[in-house]
Amino acid sequence: MRIDVVTIFPSYLQPLREALLGRAIDRGLLEVAVHDLRDWTHDVHQAVDDSPYGGGPGMVMRPQVWGEALDDVLATPDLPARLVVPTPAGRPFTQATAHAWAAEERLVFACGRYEGIDERVLLDARARGITVDEVSIGDYVLVGGEVAVLVMVEAVARLLPGVLGNPRSAAEDSFSDGLLEGPSYTRPEVWRELAVPDVLRGGNHAAIARWRRDRALERTRDRRPDLLDALGPDALDAADRAA
Numbered sequence: 634m635r636i637d638v639v640t641i642f643p644s645y646l647q648p649l650r651e652a653l654l655g656r657a658i659d660r661g662l663l664e665v666a667v668h669d670l671r672d673w674t675h676d677v678h679q680a681v682d683d684s685p686y687g688g689g690p691g692m693v694m695r696p697q698v699w700g701e702a703l704d705d706v707l708a709t710p711d712l713p714a715r716l717v718v719p720t721p722a723g724r725p726f727t728q729a730t731a732h733a734w735a736a737e738e739r740l741v742f743a744c745g746r747y748e749g750i751d752e753r754v755l756l757d758a759r760a761r762g763i764t765v766d767e768v769s770i771g772d773y774v775l776v777g778g779e780v781a782v783l784v785m786v787e788a789v790a791r792l793l794p795g796v797l798g799n800p801r802s803a804a805e806d807s808f809s810d811g812l813l814e815g816p817s818y819t820r821p822e823v824w825r826e827l828a829v830p831d832v833l834r835g836g837n838h839a840a841i842a843r844w845r846r847d848r849a850l851e852r853t854r855d856r857r858p859d860l861l862d863a864l865g866p867d868a869l870d871a872a873d874r875a876a
């Protein structure tokens with residue numbers, strides 16, 4: 634997969650080159666290119682924003698600069714791209730979104746700042762046949778799109794074949810079966826007088842699987858009842874029995 638990110642703060646994306654994702658890039662499983670939006674300005678001040686029409690707080694990112702940048706970055710007809718634009722007003726980015734995007738050959742992320750990007754940039758891209766996804770990583774307000782891109786790239790990249798050391802990890806993710814994962818334990822058997830649950834040390838794999846399912850149901854009911862509702866009434870009954 635090829636990922637391009639356009640931003641006025643390229644250094645914000647440096648964490649993508651660390652650790653697991655950095656190793657995936659070094660192994661050629663992932664290609665990441667970060668572009669400085671200001672490279673497409675032509676004035677001495679390298680202006681990327683201007684006052685909003687209709688008044689209101691803050692500034693809006695200028696369409697001319699974004700248009701020229703995306704013309705260049707998206708100019709790869711042989712490699713169809715999906716343009717992803719993080720925004721507080723976007724559709725929710727979920728694990729299902731991450732799985733869908735993991736099948737894409739190329740993702741281009743446009744990181745806005747200020748109060749966002751002039752709407753005509755997205756309209757123009759769609760008019761030129763580009764798939765444009767406006768997405769939000771959660772119901773809180775950030776200062777720009779870069780942190781959201783770090784979140785989304787990590788969520789997508791970890792699903793790519795070969796990126797995770799143990800592919801079962803992605804298959805057994807939270808949300809993969811619609812539930813939150815239950816508690817995890819490792820050595821020592823007792824730590825600060827707290828013991829690992831006996832069932833996990835007993836070697837009865839059926840009992841361990843049932844215990845883990847029960848803890849997942851219980852935790853989901855307590856922390857994310859909305860996920861349980863989505864699974865239907867049987868799941869809620871099972872969660873009540875599990876407690």
Ligand SMILES: CC(C)N1CCN(Cc2ccc(Cn3ccc4ccc(-c5n[nH]c(N)c5C#N)cc43)cc2)CC1
Nearest residue numbers: 719720721745746769770771773774775776777778781
């Ligand atoms: C017209 C006027 C009264 N409105 C007043 C409220 N404004 C809301 C507003 C507030 C701040 C920002 C800062 N910002 C710039 C680009 C950008 C990209 C993503 C996110 C972002 N925040 N939270 C998420 N989950 C995000 C994602 N994904 C935030 C971004 C952008 C937008 C919008 C304008």
